[in-house]
Amino acid sequence: MSLSRADRQLLALLRGCALLSAVIVLLILLFLLRESWPVLRQVPLLRFVTDASWHPVDGLYQLTPMLSATLYSTLGAVLLATPLGIASAVFSRYYAPPFLAGLYRRLIELLAGIPSVVYGFWGLITLAPLIGRLHPPGVSLLTGILILTLMILPTVALTVDAALAAVPIAYVRGAAALGLSRWGLISGVALPAARSGIIAGIILAAGRAIGETMGVLMVAGNVVQQPLSLFDSVRTLTANIALEMAYATGEHRAALFVSGLALMLMVLVLVGTAELLFRERRYD
Amino acid sequence: MNEIEPVDKTRMNESYTLGPLQAGPPCCDPEPLIRVDNLTLHYRKKPALENVSLDIYKGCITALIGPSGCGKTSFLSVLNRMTDMIPDCRVSGKVHFNGKDLRDPALNVQGLRRDIGMIFQKPVPFPLSIRRNIELPLREHGISKQAELNDITQLVLQDVGLWDEVKGRLESSALALSGGQQQRLCIARALALKPKVLLMDEPCSALDPISSGVVEDLIQRLRGKYTVVIVTHNLAQARRIANYAGFFWIKDQRAGCLIEFGQCKQIFEAPVHELTAAYVSGSRG
């Protein structure tokens, strides 16, 4: 490659910047490890799921209630947001008249930008009392699931919409020429053709749900317990960190960093899977 | 534009002005300026051009003809090292310009491209004013005195016959010009750098017939002062303007190669190779 002197100087500067950008992730991992080391060093990993309870001050590090709260709330939210998100995308692409489609898409984009703390606040003030009337206390796994659903719905809707937009128009025309009904066309041609994009969208949304903090923290009640019903209060991994970091010291603090590390690993696995799926599609 | 300083006519005559339209070889000098010897070019593992050897003569117009995809554009790109911009592009063989090795990795490529300008098929005016289009490359090459820039701008625009059309709106966007005007602006922009050679990759094929004719006349006028290598699909055009012609063909469905090179008249009227004869008579290609 032939570069002038000005170009070579610029290149050196750019390389430095890019290196810095790339190193941040390593720095994050490094500091998570460093801060969780005091606990990781002496507590075998198994004890995070076998200890009697979560009393980190007394050296008890049972994370299962938090893990299952995270798992259940994510699962519930994904189960609800997937049909709604797909329906939203299908609606704006195939059913709505043009002006409504544009409006609806804009609404979804707007929602994608609403801060999680606002969702949480609204859930706490409006949704939780309603659910509380059904079955107290109101701040519960169910409320958490509903708020998470709202939060990840735009992610699903927008990725599915993009995936549907990428379906070759020839497929759709071909199907229409065969006299397929609108739903036949969508369920038989468009959605299958957009399959990998849809799956990737769902996985991304799940990643967002796992990592979400404020929305769930504010509406799920934050009791450290294994939930037995949808109406039980739960505390997710993320909420646990947010609540206890304020006063945690020593090994307690280190234990929180361990859960942060666990969160990061879960999200990495999900992001990696989504990427793999997209990659495969690219080489199809 | 009113404060243009009086121009030193003798200096400018020497450096920019093209002179009257002349046809034919008188100002064409059969002295090789670029010598290409056994040039082969690969994209990734695929050969695009194989064993091309020819000389480009000083002050002459050399036309490269042949069907699409036979490596004519790749050949041009070797001459000003635009091949450097293409990843996975490998060049072998000898290319000398004015006795210098063109493939020398230590060669100052920016300087080389100043000496060997290039005009693309689609006119590429920058999204700037007409004036800035010409000044920007000049400033990059260290000419920064406004008076000098003004002079050069006026002269090159006069050379390409654009001055009278645009002198009142030099500050307006070059994108507002017509296709033919844009292409002439691009030629003016290249001329402003005082190149020795101009490489033209189908400079007329994206233009309407009238603009195409204007640009063709302009290319005719470049003869003598500049060495022109032009890729064209328009055989009649090649015949009208070129002193020398090279015919490229895709050999064995694999790589482009040079079938025949010679005086333009000979290529069109007495081709040696049967492929050339078939192509110029229109029965192949």
Next chain:
Amino acid sequence: MTKNVLATGLIWLMAALVSGVFVWLLSDILIHGLPQLSWAFLAEAPENSGRSGGIGPIIVSTLLILLVAMVTAAPLGLATAVLLSEFTRYDSIFGRLVRRSLDVLAGVPSIVFGLFGNAFFCIYLGLGFSILSGGLTLACMVLPILIRTAEEGLQAAPNDYRLAAAALGMPRSAALVHLLLPSAAPALLAGLMLGVGRAMAETAALIFTSGYVDRLPNSLLDSGRALSVHIYDLSMNVAGGDANAYSSALVLILLLFIINTIAMSLAKQWLYRRVVSI
């Protein structure tokens, strides 16, 4: 045929449900937030833990945190994007490594950014709970968005410009400054706005980095409470803070709406310019 009708009904129903819930959410915040909203509310300091008074110092802190985040992340992001799109072949090892690590960075949960910011900026670098710590943490968070949008913007700049500039013997840096960056400018700005929006919406990463202090900060090393943190604190820790929490939420949503609209119109203008310039 019945299946088709059923599906049509169901899809309209779901779309109506989704819009209904969101209209409910937005109108709820509008109705409860609007009465307290006034210029005084925007300018005054919070009193009585935020139950009364306004959000003046909080808006200042929020803007300072955003400023720190963007002043740090924008040049770094732009430089990285330029390197990736103009100077690195897509499949080169360095480019691939940088891209991969940015993909990972984009997936890191915000609470983890909070942990990292606390451990690295507040404690390791000794910046304490401060606007600087919070801003730098957010800078790390928005970096992938900025880089991705800038890269897309640059890659959409006409390749003809690169070739023509090179053919005129111009250095790449000149083509970049005079031709490519201007033609990508709306995309760069739209990306910046997206980053600002994301940063402004963030709470979890700020709680343990920029802190809770609701006074007007004297310097970047003071702790400052962001608007989102204020909403969180009012609704969770302050009994009777709901009214002001509503208004703060309304202010936050309005700000984000404005930013989002600017980003959209920039992106549209950019698309339009691309279409007409071809």
